[in-house]
Amino acid sequence: MANVSGIVKSARKIMRQDTGTGSDELRILQLGWMLFLKIFSDKDKELELMDDHYTSPIPSELHWDEWAGDDEGMTGDELLQFVDRKLFPTLSEIDLSSGSRRAVLVHEVFANNYNYMKSGIHLRQVINKLNEIDFNNSKDLHLFGQIYETFLSELQSAGTLGEFYTPRAVTQFMTEMVNPEHGETVLDPACGTGGFLTAVIEHLKATASSVQQREAIAKNVRGWEYKPLPYMLANTNLVLHDITTPDIQFGDSLQRPLSEYTHKDQVDVIIANPPFGGVVSNNNENNFPQTYRTKESADLFLILMIHLLKDGGRAAIVLPDGSLTGDGVKQRVRQKLLEDCNVHTIIRLPNSVFKPYATVATNLIFFTKGEPTKRIWYYQLLCPPGVKAYSKTKRIQSDDFDDVRDWWDNRVESDYSWSASIDEIIRRDFDLDIKNPARLKVDNDKNAKDYIETINDDLSEISSEVKEIFNSYFRLSEFKVVELGSICSIEKGQTGIKKAVPGSYPMVTTGEERGSHTEYQFDCEAVCIPLVSSTGHGHASIKRIHYQSGKFALGSILAAATPIDCASVSAKYLYFYLNNFKDDVVVPLMKGMANVTLSIGNLKKVKVILPPIEEQEQLVMLMDKCEKLRNTLAKSMADSEEMIRAVLGEILDLDVIHNA
Template sequence: MNVNSVVKSIRNIMRQDKGVNGDAQRLEQLGWMLFLKIFDAKDEDLEDMDETGNYVSPIPEEYQWRNWAANDEGITGDELITFIDRELFPELANLKSTDGRTQLVRDVFGGNNNYMKSGQLFRQVVNELNKIDFHASKDLQVFGNVYETLLKELQSAGSSGEFYTPRAVVEFMTQMADPKLGEKVLDPACGTGGFLTAAIEHIRDAGVENIEQRKQLQNTVHGMELKPLPHMLAVTNLILHDIEVPDISYEDSLLRNQSIKGKNRVDVILANPPFGGNVDEATASTFPVGFRTKESADLFLVMMVNYLKQGGRAAIVLPDGSLTGDGIKARIREMLLRNCNLHTIIRLPNSVFKPYASVATNLLFFEKVSSPAEDMEEFATKEIWYYEHQLPEGSKGYSMTKPIRLEEFDKEKDWWENREESEVSWKINLSEVIEKAVQNAHPHYEKEKELKRAAYSLKEKLTQLKREDKTNGEIEKLEKQLRESESGARIAKQTADSIYYGAFDLDYKNPNKVEEDLGDPIKMLEKFRKAEQEMEALQNSILDELSDAFQNK
C-alpha cells in the first residue's frame, strides 16, 4: 500500500468539497480525522496490553473511529455530516474527565472544525484513511515522513507558515543543544511540534532501551501552543513519534511568566517563537515593567530566560530586530547578557523561512548562569562567537523547492569544537565593549546627577520664596533655571543611556568578509557614460529606421 498515493487521493477528494477552502483548511480537516484514527489505534493497543481488561478509552464507544468510520459501507451523505457536526464534535469537545488523554481529545475538538459539506466526499476520505494501518510499524514510519511533508507545506499556506521551522534548522539546533534522557525539554511556542519530535528522536538515538526510560522520555518533553490548528498537528505529530500522551498544553505560554517557579524550570529550551506580531496589553502587563513590550519575540526571550534552570541551555531562532534597537529591547538584551552566557550566534540568509517570511534570522545558543532576580553585577557573557551561514555555491536563495539542507550545517559543526576566525566567523569581546561603554557613559550620568541636585536645590529655593510671598523677578529667574536644569538632566541621561545600552547591540556584521572588488570608480564611471552613449546611438538609429519606413509607406 502506497501511503503517498493515499494522501494525494485524499487531497484531491477534499478539493472537490465546497466547504474546504485552501491548504490550511484541508490540513486542519485531515488533521483532526487523522488524530481520531490514530488515537483509536493507540486505544486498541492499550486494550491489548491491559491484561486486566479494565482499560476504558476516554472517547465514548459510539464516537470511536472503529465504530462509525472503519466500515467502508458505513453511514454516508447527510446522515454522516449531521453525525459529525451535531454529535461527534460537540460530545468530544465537552468530555468531562480531567486525565491527560481526555484533555487532548477535548482540546482538539474544542478548537478545530469540520469544513466538509458533502457526506459522500467525507466518506471517500474516510475510506482512503482506512487503507493506512497505524498498527503496522512500516505504515506508521512511512506516514510519519508523509506527515512531515504535509507540515512543511504549511510554509506556503498563508499565515499558517509561522508554525513551521525548516527541518534542517530544527535538527541542527537540537544536535547542538544536545538534550539528554532525564532532562526536561521545553518549546513554549511549539507550533506543529518540530523541535519536540527532533528532541525525542535525538534522545532515542542516544539510547532509550527499556520501559522505564520510555516513560521518562514521555514525561520530560513538554510543549505549549496557543492556536488550535498547530496544537492539534503537534499532538498528532508526537503520537506518530510513539509518545502515548503528548504533553502539549493548549494555552498562551506568555501568561505563565509570572507563575514560573523552581519546579517548572527546565534543562533545555528549543524554540522558534513568533516574531513580528503584537501581544495584547493584558499579556504584556504580566511582565516586569522594565521589559514590557508588545513585540512577541522579545517577551518570549524574557520568559525563556526565566524558564531555564541555572545551568540550563537554549537554542532559539530570533529575527535581526531582536538583536538591535534601543529602549526596552536594549534592556532585554542587557538582562540576557548579564544572566546568560550567549556564546554563539549563527546568522542565516534571508531566504531560509521563505515564502512565509523573508526577514533575516539568527540562531542563538546560550546557557543560564544566574537569575535576573539576583541582580548580578558581572555579565555572564564575556565573548560572543558569530558564524555567517553561506548559501550553497551557485544559489541565490532558498525556496520551497530548494530548502536549506542539514548537510549544509556540517561546516558549522566542524567549526563548533575548534573555533577560529575566518571569512565567515568572528568573535566579539563583549567585556571590552561593555567596559568602554561604561567609561564613556559615566561622565554623562555624573552630569545628570549634578543637574538633578541643582534642580532639587532650585525647587527648595522656589518653595521658600513662594512661602514668603515674594513677587519680584527672582521667582521667574529661578523657574527658568529649574527648567534648564531638568532639561539638561534629561538630555544627559539620554546621552548616557544611548552610549551604555549601545554596548548591547548584537547586530554585528562580519568584519572579515572580503568585499567584492568593483574596480576603480573613475573607470567604472567612464564605462557607464560610454554605455549611455551607445544606448543613445542605438535609440537614434531605431528612430531613423522607423522614420524612413513611415515615409516610404
C-alpha cells in the same frame, strides 16, 4: 504493507474536489482532525486491552471503527450530519471530571476545530482511504510520519499558518548542537506543530539504551501552544512519533505572570522559534517586570525563556535581527541575557530561510544560563553554491549546515566566522548586530541583473499566490441576511481623541495608525466603525473600518460591533465584509446636511450576509491570502523602480558626466 504515499495522495486528490477543502491549508487542517481521531482511537483500544484500569474518554459509539471503520457504512448527508451534529459536539463537551490528560486532549482538539468538508460522499471516500493505512503496523506508521512531515512543511507557504512551521533542517541542527540528554527536561514554549519536539524525540530515541529511557522521553519533552490548529497538528505529530500522551499544554505562555513560574517550572533545555514580528494581546506585557515590558512578542519570550531555564540549562532559539539591536526595553532585555547567560554562539541565517512566510533576517542564538557572557562567536551561513536564495521550491537542507558543524568544535576566525568580546559589546550598548570585521560582502550590492532576478522571483511568487487563491475559491453552501444589531452588540466609543492620555492600551481612531490610552474600554474582538463622514460638507463617506482584538480604547466618533455569539459569528469575517462593502451597506445609512453622521440605530440596521461559521472562517483564510498577494504586488512595484534605476545607471554611467 500499504502504499502509504499513494493512499495519502489519493485522499488529497479527493479533498481537492470538495468545496470546503479547496486549499492546501484547509486540506491539512481537515486531515489533521481525522488522523488525530483515528490514531488516538486505535491507541485507546490498545490501552484498554493492555490495562484493565484504563477507560477511554471517547464514547464507544464515537470510536473511529464504530462509525468510520466500515467502508460500506454511513455516507452522504447522513455521514455529514453525524460528524457535524454528533461527533464534534459530543467530543468538544467530553467529561473532564476524571482528570484524564487524554480526555482533555480530545476536548481541546474538537472544541476548537471544524469539519471543513461539505460533501458527505467525499468525506466517506477520504475515510475509506485512511482505513487502508494500518497505524498499528510500525512500518506504515513510520512511513506516514515522514509524509505528515511534508504536510507540515507546506504550512510555510500555506496562507496564515506559516508562522507555525520551522524548516526541519533548522530544528535538527539546533537540537544536534544543544544535544539534549536522557533524564533532562526539554521545553518548547511556542511549539507550533511540534517540529522541535519531534526533533528532540528522534534525537533521544537514537541514543536510548533501555526501555526505561525510551518511556521517559514522553514525560521529559514538553510543549506549549496557544492556537488550536497547530495544537492539534502538534499532538498528532507526536502521536506519530510514538508518544501515547503528548505533554503539550494548550494556552498562551505569556498570559501568566512571570512571578508565578517557580522552580518546579524550570527545565534543563529550551529549543524554540518564538513568534516574532507580532504584538502581544490582552496586555500580556503587564505580566512582566516594568523594566522589560514591551508589546513585541519575541522580546517577552526571551525574558520568559531565561526565567524558565535552570542554572546550567541550555537554550537554542530563533531570533530576528530586530531583537539583536535597538535601545530602551530591547537594550535592557539583551543586557539581562548577557549578564544572566553565556551567549556563546550566534548563527546568522540567509534572509530567505523562512520564505515565503517571512523574509526578515533571522539568527540562531545558543546560550547557557548561570554565567555571564565573555565572548560571542558569530557564523554567517550562506546559501549553497548555485542557490541565490531559498524559496518554496528550494528549501534549506541539513547538509547546508555541514560547514558550521565542522567549525563548531574548532572555532577560528575566517571569511564567514568572527567573534566579539563582552567589553566590545558593552561599548556598543549591548548591540549584538555585529558585522563581520573582515567586511566580507555576503550580500553584494545589487546590480541590474540582481534586480531582474528579484523581479523574476516576485513574479514566480505572485503566480504561486494567485494559484493558492484560485484553489481556495469557493461558493457559499448557504447563508442568511441579517441586521448587524441582531448578531452584534454595538457600543459607542468613550474617549475623545484630543483628550487621550498616551498609555499602554491601543486606541482605535479613524486614522490608519493606532494611538494609545491609559485606560481600555473593550476586551474582545470587534469591528470599529466611524460614525462621522470622512469628508464632511454634506458628503457621506467612510475611509476605513478597523478590526481590533484584546483590550483597547475607542475614539468617541466610532462605534464597536462585537459578536454576541462567537461560535456563530466571526469578527474578522465581519471586518472583511463591512470594510470592503462599506460604500454599499454602511455609507447609505449616513444622514445629515452639513455634518453627515451614522447613528447607532441606523448602524444596527446594516444588512449582513451571514454564512455558517465554518464558511466565515474559510472566507477569512481566503481574504488573508488575497492581502498577502496585494503586499507581494506592492513589493514587486518597489523592486521594479529599483530595477529601472539600476539598469539606467549601468547603461548610462553618470561618472562620464562627472569626469567630463
